[in-house]
Amino acid sequence: MLARVHTVAFLGVEARPVEVQCVVSPGLPAFQIVGLPDKAVSESRERVRAALTACGLALPPQRITVNLSPADLPKAGSHFDLPIALALMAALEVIPRDEAEAVLALGELSLDGQIRAVQGALPAALAAAEMDKALVCAAASGPEAAWVGAAEILAPDSLLALTNHFRGRTALIPPEPGTVSARRNGTDLLDVKGQEGARRALEVAAAGNHNILMVGEPGSGKSMLATRLTSIMPPLTPREALEVSIIHSLAAEPGDGGMMRERPYRSPHHSASMAAMVGGGRNAKPGEISLAHRGVLFLDELPEFARPVLEALRQPIETGEAVVARAEAHVKYPARFLLAAAMNPCRCGYLGDAARSCSRAPKCGADYMARLSGPLIDRFDIRIEVPPVTPEVLALPTHAEGSARVAARVAQARAAQAGRGTGDAPVTNGELDGEALERVSRPDDAGRQLLQAAAEKLRLSARGYHRVLRLARTIADLDGADAVRKPHIAEAVGYRRALS
Missing domain, CATH: 3.30.230.10 (Ribosomal Protein S5; domain 2)
Incomplete structure (x- = not known):
């Protein structure tokens, strides 16, 4: 039978x-x-x-x-x-x-x-x-x-x-849900001295889920800043926590059964393969970009990654999902992450320092930057230079804000975005597109004139133009403003022209 x-x-x-x-x-x-x-x-x-x-x-x-x-x-x-x-x-x-x-x-x-x-x-x-x-x-x-x-x-x-x-001989006791996973590290923006411009850029990136690229000399604090991104981002919503926990349940080793509430932070080495980054291998497992879903994917030494691996990120950045193609099926994993990347200005790292830069400057810097394609760089909403911190600044006591105060402003900005969202899930400004973007990010007359002039001078692509609007909307949300005004456009354009 x-x-x-x-x-x-x-x-x-x-x-x-x-x-x-x-x-x-x-x-x-x-x-x-x-x-x-x-x-x-x-x-x-x-x-x-x-x-x-x-x-x-x-x-x-x-x-x-x-x-x-x-x-x-x-x-x-x-x-x-x-x-x-x-x-x-x-x-x-x-x-x-x-x-x-x-x-x-x-x-x-x-x-x-x-x-x-x-x-x-x-x-x-x-x-x-x-x-x-x-x-x-x-x-x-x-x-x-x-x-x-x-x-x-x-x-x-x-x-x-x-x-x-x-068979009714003994009864099994139902298990209790595991504990909510606590924060994995104690990083805080209080540890960062100086770098006021970079701290502001991090706040904007976290508030709107905008991709950020940091360029600076070795030891200027790029990695230190990136590791503190999750400390200023709000905890996962119940729906987001379920999404993230499902992915990690399928990919990671079985743990204590705790539900993840802190946003994931992934930092793969630059030797990572295509399958490790995007997903694949035996049984088409999720890659780093899916493990970073609803969190931060940090790529240090960005130009050292293999060119095909970096180019494979372009589509997931836009669509928010990774597709692993197999002969028998196409496997899809969610991959909506904040991409943070860091790089030196050239191979030796000291292009801007006349005393230490190599004899090939400035050609060495142009060659190093050429490892990154234009379409990939265009997908970074924020591109900033991180200057080195002087010993005098390091010796001073810190008077900067900690992660808790910055996170409170980020949470308020995200709450404003969630109130404008449509559908089942709140949409951050970094995900806005089409009619929704035009509706909530329409600048005033002075802002529109500045944006048009900047688009012509910087030769912004259609993607770059829309990313400036998204950035300006986030800056306005941090400012508590209902409308996008000229100062918001000006700051957003400044983030786009930093490495142009």
Whole structure:
């Protein structure tokens, strides 16, 4: 008789329903898994066999066939171990068939029958809630899955404990949601001395989610400034926290089940490959740009990244998603991040210092900047020069504002943007486009004249023109102004012309 257990196959952040069907029939002893399984799924036979033996259950000398439906959907990962074992136990009438069919299960089995945590418990719990089924996962994955309150969660530590639950011998206690993850570092803008212009640029970037490029000599504080960007950004909204946590659930090692509320900060090395940055590799995992979703992606030493890797960022910056193309499917991951980048003015780093610059100046600076394409540079709303800080400034006590005060202004500016947003999710000024941009960013007469003159003099592209408007709208929001005026346009143009 046919026994069924439900599970999921992950395609990007989407959890596709999969029905695990099992039949035990007369014939030569065999254990076969069909339905387009990968190597890890095919090896489930041996893990399931050993786990059942550890629970005191021997497989009968009959033909066992497991089908993963739909058969044309690729199945990858060790999380199919548990649903295969449950379907087999239901077919052997070790556990009730109706109990097995009422759950969605995922988990890897150890040879001693323990259930190990796997990636993707959070999206699997969401899928279980949509299918009106209980989720069965490892005990270590229970706190993460428990954040989805609409689904019943069973989180045993072993296959034997789960069997006893289904047979009514013992009852599993539902897990509690994990703790909210705390801030990972204690960075604060109070640590930054001087750099008033750069601090202002960071505030504008954080308020409107604008990409920022910093150019300066080695040791001028570019990396220090970038690492403090998340400290002035507001915490993730519940919806954003769910988006980010799903991505990290699929990509990262299983953790303590905490829901992320601080915005992610990713800083890949300049040797990162295309797959590491955009996504791909085995099973098309999310890349750094998706792991930085709703947070900050910091690229230090920007020209040292491989040219194809940088050019691959152009489309995600505009669309807010990364597409990993495969022969059997196109996998999409969200990738709406704030891009912060830093670079030296030339290879030696001291182009502006006549005493230390190389003999090839200024040609060395032009050659170094030429490593970046014009379309990529055009996607940076803010482009600033970060001058070196003098020893005299470093010796003075700091009188600058800390991250908390700056974050309060950023939060007010974002609240104003959220009030103008349409649809389900608030839209930051960095995402404005089309009619919405024209409606909320229309400058006054003096501002329009200044913008037109700047566009002609700086030869701004259509993208550059619109990015100036977005910047001006953010500056006006920080100023608490309803309309975009000439001073807001002037400051926005200054950020665009700094490296022109």
